[in-house]
Amino acid sequence: MPRPTIQDVARAAGVSKSTVSRVLNGVEDYVDANTRRQVEKAIAELEYRPNALARSLITKRSLAVGLLISDVANAFYHPVIHGVEQIAIEAGYDTFLCNTNYEVERGLHFIRSLMSKNVDGVLIMSSSVSDEWIAELARHNVPTVALDWKPNISEGPLGVIAVDFAAGIQQAVEHLVNLGHCRFVHVAGPLNLPTSLLRYEAFLRALAWHDIPAADVALLEGNLQFEGGQRVLTRLLELSPRPTAVFAANDLTALGLISGARERGLRIPDDLSVVGLDDIALADQSSPPLTTIRLPKLEIGRSAMQMLLTLMHSDGAACPVHEALVKSSFVERQSTAAPRS
């Protein structure tokens, strides 16, 4: 048998559906205590649960938000997801998690799908973002919060969680320089992503501060994934002169590099010092435990969702782009050491 509707409840309680709706939404609205009890009884007996679709069709709010990430398998996202869910559940929102699989096209597909489902807001945590996504959302006035993305758009209910990589990178560089390293390589994320360049530049700036010229810093392109790190190690070994320290755009890449190094018989950190970025849960379980730059992942998720809530509730009021800044910090473990020579 099909689910009971509000009409069925009304019939069972001997009232009109308007009245049922009133007790359902339980606002400060006149409804007699007796009637209320009757309706509640009918609801319980029929195990009635309102149809969220019909409801949000008319109210224009779905109590749901979309969360776009690159890939669930990327451990960086796990605390982020938890953070988002903590705040979301607390506020009565559901989250739709979407794996873009690092593909811009697929992300767009999800954004359209989410919009057609009338989500109240969207969180974009995927590393490969496209301006087109944001534009599509802004055009239709969907509150949006993006992680680590400088939007070209200034209109629309848009928030940004900016990451201050500089502080952590600065400390990491200091650590490496103190150990005696002078030939560096950075394994970046896809170079078409603004964030990839930002991290690279922050690295260069920190090195320049220690009088190490950009010419002594090689740049290789990875894909932010484990196997990308494994693959790129081959190219790293072909560099001449051979770098003694590598800074990877994220921990997954760093762990891939370590794995690739082990396969080729290299010893970490003796033959090569490796620094990651993110501080995923695996980082201190790997061998050797990974020296890395920590991002406050849970906080990123929490404050992103918090910001989205603000955006969604202050609706209409054309506000400037919201922005929050989160800090990075350095974590020393055992994947870095003084160079051998």
Added chain:
Amino acid sequence: MPRPTIQDVARAAGVSKSTVSRVLNGVEDYVDANTRRQVEKAIAELEYRPNALARSLITKRSLAVGLLISDVANAFYHPVIHGVEQIAIEAGYDTFLCNTNYEVERGLHFIRSLMSKNVDGVLIMSSSVSDEWIAELARHNVPTVALDWKPNISEGPLGVIAVDFAAGIQQAVEHLVNLGHCRFVHVAGPLNLPTSLLRYEAFLRALAWHDIPAADVALLEGNLQFEGGQRVLTRLLELSPRPTAVFAANDLTALGLISGARERGLRIPDDLSVVGLDDIALADQSSPPLTTIRLPKLEIGRSAMQMLLTLMHSDGAACPVHEALVKSSFVERQSTAAPRS
């Protein structure tokens, strides 16, 4: 401005909304080639996208399914999720991923939420399932596929992906016995879960086959998570006589055991042989690489979604519970060795 509706498109194209609806659904329905072109033009110009809510309110299908898992951070689920998504996207379905966080209550919350959103089906991959969930779904006739769960319910559109643990466990036991082990311990999942007992019993059976009595097999309870493995190691060390080989209910537990062992200065595999179950991606990156029993995770995801599609399409036809069996297999790595004595 708000999203355009079908009415706007109709106006722009100079037709009625019935006609727009017809070209939208593009079925074998009479609509003049010229009118069709005009409507399509209007759709493109307005960037019209149908409201999925309104649509599914009347059609009773949402082209969406729910996917319940215990925790995104559990790597076992990553290939499963990928598998589900592969098939789902192909068939035009969206998936709503829900983290039950190993909590039965939270799972029920999600199931209700999914049902109120009119999902067409639900996949239950969460390890902590409750019969109440399945009952709730069955009562409302929602097609459901569960992983590794013997349902008490025989009515309703229900499918089950059963895992044949026996084969893999058998091989693992053979491996351990051949190495010379004779004192075993099993670290199970929560003992209120049927699947925990099934794995334990399969382990006992395999050992009995080699004339090892159940009395020589200790049982400890974990929680299927990493830190559960770490914690339980303390209790493992208190066992007397000290076991030489441990079989964990899943890889996460096994890795937690290894981590706990390292902290206490134990050497794996010399002081203790460890066998996991799942073969998650981490398993061959850990140190030492984990000997484990592989589950075909991608296939589990794919065939679960495939089965769900079948269930959803053969709607109404009261069929018996569908069932598919997937096999497990043994993977030897370096966390097992002959006992020292």
Added chain:
DNA sequence: GCCTGCTCTGGGAGCGGTTTCAGAAACCGC
């Protein structure tokens, strides 16, 4: 006794789509 105001309830329009039904127009064979 009448008006005002407050409390409570039901009717009904409408959210944005789909689908049934009926009717208009064109075509066809005789």
Added chain:
DNA sequence: GCGGTTTCTGAAACCGCTCCCAGAGCAGGC
């Protein structure tokens, strides 16, 4: 030229809910 198909289109009902509006009943003030 006329009945009968076939092709095309629009009107209207409906999905399950919310919410506006009007009205009923009752208390209180004059």
